[in-house]
Amino acid sequence: MAMSDYKILIFPDPKLRKVAKKITIFDKSLVTLAHKMLETMYEADGIGLAATQIDVHIRLVVMDLSEERDNPRIFVNPEYDILDKSPFTYEEGCLSIPGFNEEISRPSKILLKWQDLKGDFHQEEPEGIFTVCAQHEIDHLDGKLFVDYLSSIKRDRIRKKLENRRT
Ligand code: GNR
Ligand code: NI
Numbered sequence: 001m002a003m004s005d006y007k008i009l010i011f012p013d014p015k016l017r018k019v020a021k022k023i024t025i026f027d028k029s030l031v032t033l034a035h036k037m038l039e040t041m042y043e044a045d046g047i048g049l050a051a052t053q054i055d056v057h058i059r060l061v062v063m064d065l066s067e068e069r070d071n072p073r074i075f076v077n078p079e080y081d082i083l084d085k086s087p088f089t090y091e092e093g094c095l096s097i098p099g100f101n102e103e104i105s106r107p108s109k110i111l112l113k114w115q116d117l118k119g120d121f122h123q124e125e126p127e128g129i130f131t132v133c134a135q136h137e138i139d140h141l142d143g144k145l146f147v148d149y150l151s152s153i154k155r156d157r158i159r160k161k162l163e164n165r166r167t
Contacts, residue, residue, distance in 0.1 A: 005043050006055075008053050009052075011158070011159065015055050018143055020142075022059055023077055026076075026118055047064060047133055048064075053140060061141070063075070063130075063137065074117060075114040078113070078141075080111060083125065084107060089103050090104060090129065104146050105149075110126065112125070112126050147159075
């Protein structure tokens, strides 16, 4: 872990349940934070990171879905409309739930809307894993985790294992 990296909160840390606030100020500190989040995500070998995961409760997400790890993307105030709710199932992982992967079903088609670091608005219909990752990250901003879609038996088993691993 490089010195500049943030510590990633691990489930069941209650801080992961906080609902992030909308970003209204587009200043240099936002740019700096986004870049430090990207660095933290790359260091952890993740494809996405929500500010919630580093205990910063604002609606900021970074992603890099490229094979070459050379396509950093930053999403301010991301949200989506569901275009097709028929389920798409994908084996998800989460940097806040290390060592556990579970098949999760989510709406298969969304319209993603966000702002950039200047505050300009964008929208796009993501393809493939981008659709999954966007929903996963926006869940983080709302205090939700993929384990919330599992049975309480499965979720408790994961929670107990991570609690024991921490100490
Ligand atoms: O690195 C990650 N991989 C991943 C795989 C399948 C579905 C979602 C993800 S996101 C995750 C990084 C993370 O925890 N983001 O919040
Ligand atoms: Ni995650």
